[in-house]
Amino acid sequence: MSPAPHSQPSQRTRIKICGLTREQDVDTAVQAGADAVGFVLYPPSPRHVTAGRAAELAARLPPFVTPVLLFVNESAAAVAAACAAVPAAMLQFHGDESPEQCALAAAGRPWMRAARIPLDGAATFDLVEFAARHEQARAVLLDAHVEGYGGGGKAFDWSRLPPSVNAHLVLSGGLTPANVTDGIVQVRPRCRTLAVDVSSGVERAKGVKDPDKIHQFVAAVRAADALLARSTDALLSAT
Template sequence: MRVKICGITNIEDALLAINAGADALGFVFYPESPRYIAPENAKAVIAALPPFVEKVALFVNETPDVIRSVCLSTGCTLAQIHFDVQDDFFSDVHFPTLRVIRAQKKEDILTYTDEYRLIDAYCEAYGGSGKRLNIEWFEGIDCSKIILAGGLDPENVASLKPYGFYGVDVSSGVEASYGKKDHKLVETFIQKAKV
């Protein structure tokens, strides 16, 4: 499974995650999040990263123009749209995007099956809540285009392998505190996801 470490706020955590084998890093451009990073700070972190790393910008309640502008100015490579929008919103961004489905019931995970999407547990706040989805919802379905998020940690990530998820996305499950990663947890999570 591919691994995204989300909620990156500093270069030390970013490099640790990459050196441990992460495929992608997530930067939260949502000011109300405790993991928020200002675009200029994200730009400095991204500038120090090695090549071939996906840099994912997470947005909530922003316009296509703002999303595209922030991605281009920071060096992010993918925009994660973490709020409900109409389908034409994605083409209006004019930048690679990833849809997020905040699932409340099993039927929610069966939408947009023809595209790669991130599926997270629904909560009033947007992401990073540590709330886990009912994993039984994914039994018997094609998970090859699903990136699973929500309530993941080093203790449970290995149990997801039989489902064939494209990837996993973790934030609070590998934190020492909001916006600061626990380096041992990051390393263990990636190792268990990849082995």
């Protein structure tokens, strides 16, 4: 793996809006400035869409906005079929898949792996080891460990993350316009780069996004970027 991470505080935080099911929500996410949009291909989820529906929604995306297909313990054949429908997609594995299963299903496509971070302060999770085992992943997504799969709109304790993780991280789990600025400020110095992923935090109902909340979320992310940039400038001025 590459040397220890050195986060660049002046970077622009990438944003993924996940769990999209409607055309107007895809359009709003793009207009607000999202870098990626996520489609949940996990039937038990209230935000589930079929591969065909994901393809219809992804067809609305302009260049340089990435569709992401979320799978939970899916077969390699089903993953391949979904990727044929949405060929430009990045893959997100959110179940109990091993690194080898992820790589096999991805078949050379870019993918990221969800890490389920305990909500219980007494429980332990070795994120450094997890990231090392998934070194082929484009990123490790941090979500709260709740019953079932997905973060359940819960935020874990960001301060308990390791101080240095040699990976690109995606912060998820309970993010909202009210807390995402603090999450970025706390987590970005701990990794190579940081992105954020939101679903329930910008909804008015499950699978139905709120345009105002999407715009507020993006604005809060940009506020975090500006705050970190000012901190960096002040540090450089003092040296």
